[in-house]
Amino acid sequence: xxxxxxxxxxxxxxxxxxxxxxxxxxxxxxxxxxxxxxxxxxxxxxxxxxxxxxxxxxxxxxxxxxxxxxxxxxxxxxxxxxxxxxxxxxxxxxxxxxxxxxxxxxxxxxxxxxxxxxxxxxxxxxxxxxxxxxxxxxxxxxxxxxxxxxxxxxxxxxxxxxxxxxxxxxxxxxxxxxxxxxxxxxxxxxxxxxxxxxxxxxxxxxxxxxxxxxxxxxxxxxxxxxxxxxxxxxxxxxxxxxxxxxxxxxxxxxxxxxxxxxxxxxxxxxxxxxxxxxxxxxxxxxxxxxxxxxxxxxxxxxxxxxxxxxxxxxxxxxxxxxxxxxxxxxxxxxxxxxxxx
Amino acid sequence: xxxxxxxxxxxxxxxxxxxxxxxxxxxxxxxxxxxxxxxxxxxxxxxxxxxxxxxxxxxxxxxxxxxxxxxxxxxxxxxxxxxxxxxxxxxxxxxxxxxxxxxxxxxxxxxxxxxxxxxxxxxxxxxxxxxxxxxxxxxxxxxxxxxxxxxxxxxxxxxxxxxxxxxxxxxxxxxxxxxxxxxxxxxxxxxxxxxxxxxxxxxxxxxxxxxxxxxxxxxxxxxxxxxxxxxxxxxxxxxxxxxxxxxxxxxxxxxxxxxxxxxxxxxxxxxxxxxxxxxxxxxxxxxxxxxxxxxxxxxxxxxxxxxxxxxxxxxxxxxxxxxxxxxxxxxxxxxxxxxxx
Numbered sequence: 001x002x003x004x005x006x007x008x009x010x011x012x013x014x015x016x017x018x019x020x021x022x023x024x025x026x027x028x029x030x031x032x033x034x035x036x037x038x039x040x041x042x043x044x045x046x047x048x049x050x051x052x053x054x055x056x057x058x059x060x061x062x063x064x065x066x067x068x069x070x071x072x073x074x075x076x077x078x079x080x081x082x083x084x085x086x087x088x089x090x091x092x093x094x095x096x097x098x099x100x101x102x103x104x105x106x107x108x109x110x111x112x113x114x115x116x117x118x119x120x121x122x123x124x125x126x127x128x129x130x131x132x133x134x135x136x137x138x139x140x141x142x143x144x145x146x147x148x149x150x151x152x153x154x155x156x157x158x159x160x161x162x163x164x165x166x167x168x169x170x171x172x173x174x175x176x177x178x179x180x181x182x183x184x185x186x187x188x189x190x191x192x193x194x195x196x197x198x199x200x201x202x203x204x205x206x207x208x209x210x211x212x213x214x215x216x217x218x219x220x221x222x223x224x225x226x227x228x229x230x231x232x233x234x235x236x237x238x239x240x241x242x243x244x245x246x247x248x249x250x251x252x253x254x255x256x257x258x259x260x261x262x263x264x265x266x267x268x269x270x271x272x273x274x275x276x277x278x279x280x281x282x283x284x285x286x287x288x289x290x291x292x293x294x295x296x297x298x299x300x301x302x303x304x305x306x307x308x309x310x311x312x313x314x315x316x317x318x319x320x321x322x323x324x325x326x327x328x329x330x331x332x333x334x335x336x337x338x339x340x341x
Numbered sequence: 342x343x344x345x346x347x348x349x350x351x352x353x354x355x356x357x358x359x360x361x362x363x364x365x366x367x368x369x370x371x372x373x374x375x376x377x378x379x380x381x382x383x384x385x386x387x388x389x390x391x392x393x394x395x396x397x398x399x400x401x402x403x404x405x406x407x408x409x410x411x412x413x414x415x416x417x418x419x420x421x422x423x424x425x426x427x428x429x430x431x432x433x434x435x436x437x438x439x440x441x442x443x444x445x446x447x448x449x450x451x452x453x454x455x456x457x458x459x460x461x462x463x464x465x466x467x468x469x470x471x472x473x474x475x476x477x478x479x480x481x482x483x484x485x486x487x488x489x490x491x492x493x494x495x496x497x498x499x500x501x502x503x504x505x506x507x508x509x510x511x512x513x514x515x516x517x518x519x520x521x522x523x524x525x526x527x528x529x530x531x532x533x534x535x536x537x538x539x540x541x542x543x544x545x546x547x548x549x550x551x552x553x554x555x556x557x558x559x560x561x562x563x564x565x566x567x568x569x570x571x572x573x574x575x576x577x578x579x580x581x582x583x584x585x586x587x588x589x590x591x592x593x594x595x596x597x598x599x600x601x602x603x604x605x606x607x608x609x610x611x612x613x614x615x616x617x618x619x620x621x622x623x624x625x626x627x628x629x630x631x632x633x634x635x636x637x638x639x640x641x642x643x644x645x646x647x648x649x650x651x652x653x654x655x656x657x658x659x660x661x662x663x664x665x666x667x668x669x670x671x672x673x674x675x676x677x678x679x680x681x682x
Contacts, residue, residue, distance in 0.1 A: 038523060115565055159525075168566070168569070169569075182379060183568065183569030184567065190566065193565060193566075194558070194562070195558035195560075195588065197587075202561070202587040203591070204561060204562060204565050211566075217536035217537075220543070221534050221535070221536055221545060224456055225509070225531065225534075226567060227525045228510075228513045228525055228527060229524050229525065243536050246538075247543045249543070250542055250543035250544070
């Protein structure tokens with residue numbers, strides 16, 4: 001494949017050029033910046049970097065659905081926060097408790113079962129759960145340009161890892177099918193587990209206790225723990241990814257750091273640092289982070305300007321349209337997505 | 342390569358046959374026990390399974406050497422245990438404090454520096470540190486039959502992992518060169534680390550606090566955390582590996598569990614469960630474990646009877662002998678190793 005055919009959902013922008021240039025340099029045999037395949041490690045944040053995290057992170061929808069499913073067995077939840085508000089549909093009050101409320105929610109919905117049971121719960125949920133605005137499966141809410149980038153890196157000898165603040169056991173059941181990323185290359189937050197014999201069978205039981213918070217400074221720690229090598233490329237979209245990109249840049253030789261800027265209110269959501277954009281707390285890309293990208297030479301991708309397609313289903317929609325009116329060939333893709341309700 | 346050429350350091354024993362049979366079954370396309378390559382995960386204990394752990398585990402020699410090297414900067418160690426006894430050469434008294442003494446020793450010698458600095462310390466040490474009896478480099482004290490087994494499994498599509506009670510950052514600097522096992526496939530015990538900027542550079546600092554003890558029930562927990570798949574084959578040599586083998590056996594389909602029995606006092610050490618053998622506390626293979634191998638159908642390898650060579654340098658010695666007296670061809674290999682001082 002020639003570079004011209006690579007990353008088709010990326011416009012011919014500075015960001016795309018920077019990626020292709022980096023790959024060319026580190027794969028050039030005999031070149032001064034050549035990196036042996038074993039050291040070609042790329043780490044990707046998940047929420048907001050590989051898939052949509054708005055209006056809420058996907059795992060939060062999972063937790064809410066689990067609370068609803070488990071409520072009959074927990075009559076006390078009717079009067080206990082954050083469950084009571086959640087069951088009434090009042091998410092704002094439910095999450096007013098901040099991180100503590102989120103942790104209580106996580107523990108109530110993610111612990112108590114074996115790892116195998118939890119895997120099945122996630123698989124069943126992800127097979128049907130849909131985005132509230134697009135009505136697409138959450139696994140269809142992945143960014144097509146990033147999907148192409150994952151494949152392009154792997155085609156160039158990279159091992160691609162997810163390094164996410166999301167739950168490691170929440171991501172593994174679908175990451176391989178969705179992104180081509182195997183369980184052993186998924187790194188995330190976790191609760192503690194315990195080995196025990198249950199009905200004569202060896203199982204791991206998920207305990208109601210945080211094990212590791214894979215965010216901010218935790219990301220380099222987890223990268224070292226799981227991979228034992230410093231990445232040469234890292235991709236994120238928020239303040240929670242800053243340390244991962246700094247750590248990646250801190251190694252010797254060629255390095256590539258990229259942040260996805262959510263500035264497309266029509267096809268996705270706009271919650272970047274530019275003036276006049278809504279202030280979204282979860283997954284924020286702050287002005288300070290934006291300034292750091294300039295200072296440190298990190299690449300910023302504008303979803304609005306640098307990507308000609310955000311979701312794969314945009315194309316499907318066009319195809320459907322062509323089927324309906326085969327004579328009138330559409331030459332321009334009408335903006336579709338989250339603004340289309 | 343035909344099965345006849347495989348595992349040349351293994352005698353034609355039941356253990357070798359069991360290994361070859363297992364591999365044949367899980368790799369047979371269309372067979373009822375076929376396992377896709379992505380699921381071919383094999384986990385290996387390190388101390389006593391892949392390399393010699395007698396008379397003391399290698400990492401303990403490392404810690405002792407570090408205490409000696411650091412002693413001038415710690416005058417208080419002259420009167421503080423376990424350091425005082427260690428510096429006097431009285432290992433027995435130094436280790437009388439049990440796990441607490443070991444942890445103090447580990448923290449004093451393994452924490453306080455960056456991960457990159459520690460890696461260099463280990464690399465420098467392992468390049469010259471030698472076994473007290475054989476005077477061979479510790480990296481030469483690896484079991485040739487297990488080395489062949491690692492290569493054989495990888496040739497059959499397996500990912501081979503170390504899952505050891507030893508320190509993850511102690512093993513990674515030499516595991517790839519010694520065993521062909523990459524850093525991301527090394528799992529072990531760890532202390533906590535912290536991301537920080539030091540002199541403007543992003544580093545991970547090793548903290549004086551235990552993060553994870555990768556032994557007994559911790560092994561399945563770490564396997565799940567790092568790999569996210571249940572192994573289909575597991576290899577160990579002691580009570581600390583029992584849960585890893587149980588967990589491996591607990592999955593569906595073909596499974597293979599093996600324990601190395603140290604019953605060769607001439608070529609290595611004898612510290613198995615057989616009557617009259619010395620009672621070695623570290624890395625013990627207890628009678629209860631031996632009984633469990635029978636009950637659960639695990640394979641036990643007798644180093645004495647099932648391996649025609651234990652260390653690669655045994656052959657070297659023979660080669661040297663042939664060079665000295667080229668006319669008198671040796672037809673039988675004289676037992677060499679730890680009994681030969």
